Amino acid sequence: MIGSDIGALFGTGIAVNNSIIKLIKRKGDCAMENVKVIIWGLGAMGGGIADMLLSKKGVDIAGAADMGQKVGTSMYDHIKTERGGRPEIIVSEAEEIIKPGAADIVILCTDSFTEKAFPKIKFIIEQGINCITSAEEMSYPGAKNPRLAEELDRTAAEHGVSILGTGINPGHIMDMLVLVMTGCMTDVKHILSRRVNSLSPFGKTVMEEQGIGISPEEFAERKKEGTMSGHVGFAESVGMMAEGLGLKVESFVQDMEPIITDTDRKSPHGFAAAGSCAGVAMTADASLEGGIKIRMEHPQQIEPEQAGISTGDYVKIEGSPSINLVNSPEVEGGLGTIAMCVNMIPQVINAEPGLHTMLTLPVPRAVMGDMRDRIKPSKKLV
Amino acid sequence: MIGSDIGALFGTGIAVNNSIIKLIKRKGDCAMENVKVIIWGLGAMGGGIADMLLSKKGVDIAGAADMGQKVGTSMYDHIKTERGGRPEIIVSEAEEIIKPGAADIVILCTDSFTEKAFPKIKFIIEQGINCITSAEEMSYPGAKNPRLAEELDRTAAEHGVSILGTGINPGHIMDMLVLVMTGCMTDVKHILSRRVNSLSPFGKTVMEEQGIGISPEEFAERKKEGTMSGHVGFAESVGMMAEGLGLKVESFVQDMEPIITDTDRKSPHGFAAAGSCAGVAMTADASLEGGIKIRMEHPQQIEPEQAGISTGDYVKIEGSPSINLVNSPEVEGGLGTIAMCVNMIPQVINAEPGLHTMLTLPVPRAVMGDMRDRIKPSKKLV
Numbered sequence: 001m002i003g004s005d006i007g008a009l010f011g012t013g014i015a016v017n018n019s020i021i022k023l024i025k026r027k028g029d030c031a032m033e034n035v036k037v038i039i040w041g042l043g044a045m046g047g048g049i050a051d052m053l054l055s056k057k058g059v060d061i062a063g064a065a066d067m068g069q070k071v072g073t074s075m076y077d078h079i080k081t082e083r084g085g086r087p088e089i090i091v092s093e094a095e096e097i098i099k100p101g102a103a104d105i106v107i108l109c110t111d112s113f114t115e116k117a118f119p120k121i122k123f124i125i126e127q128g129i130n131c132i133t134s135a136e137e138m139s140y141p142g143a144k145n146p147r148l149a150e151e152l153d154r155t156a157a158e159h160g161v162s163i164l165g166t167g168i169n170p171g172h173i174m175d176m177l178v179l180v181m182t183g184c185m186t187d188v189k190h191i192l193s194r195r196v197n198s199l200s201p202f203g204k205t206v207m208e209e210q211g212i213g214i215s216p217e218e219f220a221e222r223k224k225e226g227t228m229s230g231h232v233g234f235a236e237s238v239g240m241m242a243e244g245l246g247l248k249v250e251s252f253v254q255d256m257e258p259i260i261t262d263t264d265r266k267s268p269h270g271f272a273a274a275g276s277c278a279g280v281a282m283t284a285d286a287s288l289e290g291g292i293k294i295r296m297e298h299p300q301q302i303e304p305e306q307a308g309i310s311t312g313d314y315v316k317i318e319g320s321p322s323i324n325l326v327n328s329p330e331v332e333g334g335l336g337t338i339a340m341c342v343n344m345i346p347q348v349i350n351a352e353p354g355l356h357t358m359l360t361l362p363v364p365r366a367v368m369g370d371m372r373d374r375i376k377p378s379k380k381l382v
Numbered sequence: 383m384i385g386s387d388i389g390a391l392f393g394t395g396i397a398v399n400n401s402i403i404k405l406i407k408r409k410g411d412c413a414m415e416n417v418k419v420i421i422w423g424l425g426a427m428g429g430g431i432a433d434m435l436l437s438k439k440g441v442d443i444a445g446a447a448d449m450g451q452k453v454g455t456s457m458y459d460h461i462k463t464e465r466g467g468r469p470e471i472i473v474s475e476a477e478e479i480i481k482p483g484a485a486d487i488v489i490l491c492t493d494s495f496t497e498k499a500f501p502k503i504k505f506i507i508e509q510g511i512n513c514i515t516s517a518e519e520m521s522y523p524g525a526k527n528p529r530l531a532e533e534l535d536r537t538a539a540e541h542g543v544s545i546l547g548t549g550i551n552p553g554h555i556m557d558m559l560v561l562v563m564t565g566c567m568t569d570v571k572h573i574l575s576r577r578v579n580s581l582s583p584f585g586k587t588v589m590e591e592q593g594i595g596i597s598p599e600e601f602a603e604r605k606k607e608g609t610m611s612g613h614v615g616f617a618e619s620v621g622m623m624a625e626g627l628g629l630k631v632e633s634f635v636q637d638m639e640p641i642i643t644d645t646d647r648k649s650p651h652g653f654a655a656a657g658s659c660a661g662v663a664m665t666a667d668a669s670l671e672g673g674i675k676i677r678m679e680h681p682q683q684i685e686p687e688q689a690g691i692s693t694g695d696y697v698k699i700e701g702s703p704s705i706n707l708v709n710s711p712e713v714e715g716g717l718g719t720i721a722m723c724v725n726m727i728p729q730v731i732n733a734e735p736g737l738h739t740m741l742t743l744p745v746p747r748a749v750m751g752d753m754r755d756r757i758k759p760s761k762k763l764v
Binding site: 179359366 | 744
């Protein structure tokens with residue numbers, strides 16, 4: 001399968017110690033067109049994806065879709081990269097630009113929930129175009145919407161294209177990374193997946209969604225009403241880990257508690273007075289077949305340093321051998337999600353048609369060379 | 383593609399907070415035969431693989447191959463697990479038991495080098511059986527033996543089976559894990575992959591191979607002669623990372639230095655007097671296209687704690703965002719390699735025929751349920 005790649009990187013073999021590996025001609029010296037990507041949703045994620053794509057080789061932004069006042073404006077008005085000498089990209093309604101043959105893939109960054117993303121994803125794949133979405137629930141849609149997931153899988157297969165939901169979390173740091181570490185274990189007994197992150201880099205919308213600065217009473221009321229968004233993804237992460245290990249989920253409980261601050265905390269876009277909420281601590285506990293437990297902990301807050309809390313990603317797995325992994329500080333959520341959506345483009349284009357998860361595709365890794373080098377010619381759509 | 387799995391784990395959907403996920407019937411409630419594995423080589427790795435397989439569901443050891451005095455003895459004489467009521471497995475010559483239809487996969491644990499493993503792997507795949515090998519160089523055989531790799535790829539494809547070389551290192555902790563972390567990065571500038579491990583758990587062979595207790599002069603002589611084995615795998619790890627990032631290797635240099643101990647160090651199977659070698663420090667430096675550097679550091683020694691050295695696996699990646707990952711203590715090499723060889727069985731059986739690497743298969747994870755649940759029925763050989 002990889003015969004054509006093998007030997008390419010090291011020429012005709014290397015001798016250790018002071019050897020120089022011969023350069024070889026690029027695999028992608030063929031006439032393949034650049035990978036064409038349409039971005040749907042130019043918020044923080046979609047905009048960041050545009051910036052990242054503009055820094056990469058062998059890939060073009062074939063269009064940008066949004067709605068309301070953004071339609072008709074320049075994409076460059078909504079991202080960090082300056083247009084410079086690049087061709088103009090005018091933001092359009094999705095239906096105007098997402099048409100058969102318009103792109104190899106659409107990256108959809110408009111929603112968190114499968115139900116809301118569903119009609120958009122269905123529309124994309126019905127045009128015969130692959131889809132990656134940052135919608136958290138779509139990282140493992142079988143957890144909450146198995147029927148929609150089945151419909152998406154069937155429709156994608158019918159149209160010969162693939163779908164993946166991914167991001168930093170769910171999608172990488174609290175679930176796939178855990179599974180990757182179980183790969184070198186002969187037995188697994190207990191999983192603790194903990195992500196302690198700072199909300200300080202985020203904007204006003206996130207401050208409101210996460211209840212920054214609200215009173216404990218308001219938190220309790222909003223929690224009861226279901227208007228505290230907290231973290232979306234524990235059910236998906238647990239589902240992915242259970243499937244990854246090959247075990248059924250026997251129970252799943254999640255909860256959220258306010259993080260009440262002792263002192264005033266101020267971030268660029270948020271403020272929490274002493275006694276108010278500086279964030280939300282989400283937890284989940286799951287039991288799998290065979291008595292294996294999964295504990296998820298995800299406290300998100302502004303200015304954790306002010307409370308002496310160091311941020312980080314923690315994977316502790318009891319088993320044989322045990323794992324005690326720390327990435328500190330945590331992978332920044334925004335950049336991490338942007339990177340995952342872009343870096344998985346080749347895997348999704350190359351995939352067997354249908355609905356995928358991070359479990360069914362080759363391992364993620366940064367696209368640093370020409371993106372075309374990774375695309376199977378038979379899978380290139382346009 | 384995964385439609386049949388979706389919804390299976392969570393039944394018909396879950397409600398958050400105190401919900402219990404309904405149990406569903408196992409996917410593997412079909413009449414699929416257990417996965418059949420032949421182990422070739424009953425040393426520390428092959429023996430450990432036998433022990434691990436005997437603890438798993440839906441998989442049988444269909445045979446054990448070795449040579450010399452082990453032939454004709456019971457497999458259980460060479461592993462930790464007691465036979466108990468299990469059927470006897472008599473160790474045979476490889477050619478006697480590795481025949482068409484004898485197994486779904488052979489796990490080959492006899493060699494470190496591609497040239498030595500090559501005829502054995504070729505023999506296995508010519509019988510129409512998949513192959514996983516712990517041979518370090520086979521984790522990325524294109525690095526040193528591109529022509530043999532191409533021949534293996536072609537032969538495997540002709541016989542409709544797959545090959546993978548894997549282990550803890552190369553195969554996971556110093557290369558694939560690095561790539562997985564770059565998956566959440568928009569840009570990569572510098573990679574440091576460092577594994578500080580203890581040789582204390584290993585036996586006399588490793589003590590001799592790694593020069594434990596020899597003088598600095600003898601080390602220098604053996605290094606010159608090429609009889610200091612050190613770590614086998616840096617060229618392979620660099621090749622895998624370069625291909626993963628999509629960049630060519632422009633230069634590669636590796637070296638080894640003795641770790642001279644200040645005080646006497648004693649491990650169960652080794653002794654290094656003050657002034658002698660307590661281990662080997664391997665390093666490698668590689669430059670990839672675009673000025674990206676990879677630094678590999680792998681000091682291996684007995685009783686590192688006596689010198690105040692804490693063991694661990696370290697991945698530091700400069701880029702956006704930067705990564706600062708530590709797993710401490712290190713994943714034990716023996717168990718890690720055993721686990722990788724067993725846990726990758728489903729991915730290799732399910733794969734597109736040919737020669738694979740950890741880059742071309744779905745992410746590794748522990749097999750905790752029935753192994754048959756992960757096997758595509760169309761890929762089951764026997």
